[in-house]
Amino acid sequence: MPSGPPLPRRARALVVLMTALAVCGFGLVDPLNAENLSPAAAGPLATAAGTTSAAIDTAWRSGDRLLGPLLGPHGRIHLARFVGTLQVSLGAQQAAPAWQLVGDLASRYGPPERLLEALDNVASVAISHGDYDLAERLTDQLLLQGRRLVDLRAQAAAEGYLGVIARRRGQLDRAREHQESALALRRAIQDASGEAQVLMNLGTVHRDLGDFARALELQLKALDIRTRLGPLERVDLSYRNIALLYREIEDAEQAKANFEAAVRASQERHDVQSLASALGSYASFSNDQGDATRALTMARQALAIDASLGNRPYIGLEKLEIGRAQLSLGQIDEAQAALREALAIGRELRHREIIGGALLYLGRAAMRRNDTDQARRLLDESIAALREANIKAKLADAMAARQELARSAGETAIALDLASKRLALREELLGTRSGRQLAALKARYERAEADQRIQMLSLTNEVQGLRLREQALARRIGIGLVITLGLISAVLFSRYRTTRRLNRALEAKNEEISAHERALEDANAKLSTHAAELYQAAITDPLTGAYNRGHLLRQLEDHLRHALREGQELSVLLIDFDHFKRINDEHGHLFGDRVLASGVQIIRQWLEPGDLVGRYGGEEFVVVLPGKDLTVAAEIAERLRDKVASGLTPLLHAPNPLTISIGLATVQLARAANLEALLGAADVAVYRAKAQGRNRVVPYAA
Known part of the structure; x- marks a missing residue:
């Protein structure tokens, strides 16, 4: 590079160009520093920021093209860094080209820290645009260069970005690992x-x-x-x-x-x-709470901002909430237009939450218009998308809408199938929600306990301070005794009065500490009781008192893994109440519920400690017999069949007995390597029992 006289010219040209760009950008300083940034003003402000940033981008490109040879590579790097920083400060999305140029020049001419800075900024912009493939490539480069240069800050940024990308792709374990690595690095550099x-x-x-x-x-x-x-x-x-x-x-x-x-x-x-x-998140919450008017206002305010910023994922989500609110307010045409726009954005970005939600509410809009064929197609597509994305709450809503459509169209089989799947999903959601509430309660309790500990430590410090003051007073009294015996009486009297005051203060503080300890013990007892009640409700079938399906399957899977690992036997009884539909039709559902509850009570009386019983679905129940082989399990099954028949038949006061059919499967008999194989074998066996006339026990035979 040349030296001498050209350098001042380069410096002057660079200063002049930066000053011109700053004048373009800082026209927004006053409105950005306004005392109140209202949602109504935010949209026009974002638009103005975008316009100004675009003008800066145009001016920079022209200046770089004209003055680039004069500035040289390092001058161009300084100029591009200034432009990129200015655009980011304006909240605009056009910063990537400036930082890309910084990266290109720094990779060829240095210094290496500018390359790290450029990779960091371009990766951040790519993530905000939803371009995760590009963001991952840039972040991998940032991590590699950061390790090569032993730059912990760059490594921390890269690990954090990789964690964000992995989470948005649904790779949660990988996301956690990256974020934990980023946390360790951030703490290392304080x-x-x-x-x-x-x-x-x-x-x-x-x-x-x-x-x-x-x-x-x-x-x-x-x-x-x-x-x-x-x-x-x-x-x-x-x-x-x-x-x-x-x-x-x-x-x-x-x-x-x-x-x-x-x-x-x-x-x-x-x-x-x-x-x-x-505002966008608050709009979604307001829609959930049924406040469609508030949701519509906030979603439109958020859209005005994100449309100016070009943030495609958030634009799609806000269009979705606008359509959802308009549908609740009866504005069907407007809702369909907003939801179609959201669907187009979701498909463009392959954003499954937007796709599934837009299809769901478009399906509901079609139902409002009595367009059955269109509603059926949209809802079926929505269910498929939401199931793939594992968005369970909206999936339950989509199933409910599709069930309603099938029922009105006379598609009884489809309606029943959807009702069964929706019931299972609802039970899962209820269990999940109870667990989450318990977890949140635990976290709040632990935080309250920590605050109590801090408060108690503060009280302890106060007590220690009082004691130190008492000791200082004693030292002063000793010095007074050495100075003059004539002041002994007055000093002792003063010490006596002060000591009494300090003792009273100590007693008051001790009583306060004791009161806090008693309050904490009471809170612990209440929390333990509430936690136990929540846990029991989350795992128990409310009608029969048996375990619900989710808890039963988790326990059975644990027993199966143990049996396979230890080479032990495990037996499963699949119990089906015979002619249960006829019982409901002839005697009513309340009587049917009584039959199930009484039958399960009899079964539980004749099981041994360690055996499990849970509701598998409808009138089907599963008994898990850990460590019991075919012979023992068959004896238990026959005993249960006999006791249930003799115990339930008097309920009808009629000659027709109330009986059960039992399918028996063991790990060795079914050669089961997983839960599905074992339950499938028991299901085959109970089907054969019913085919052979019911009221019998049939072991699985391959």
């Missing part, structure tokens, strides 16, 4: 702000994994760090994530409070992107 961001992302991963206690703990830690660091930190994101956790466990009051805190924090930071995110 980056508190980065640590808060990683804690927030890690909390989101644990929420998706179903570990709500850990998720809430991590989000609260992130909020504490950001609150401590000051107003420039993004506490709005922490409030939003905490609100989403409370929304999942249906704690509407806490969810609403945290959503409102997220909106306020975004307005105070004058961050239009964060405000759009908070």
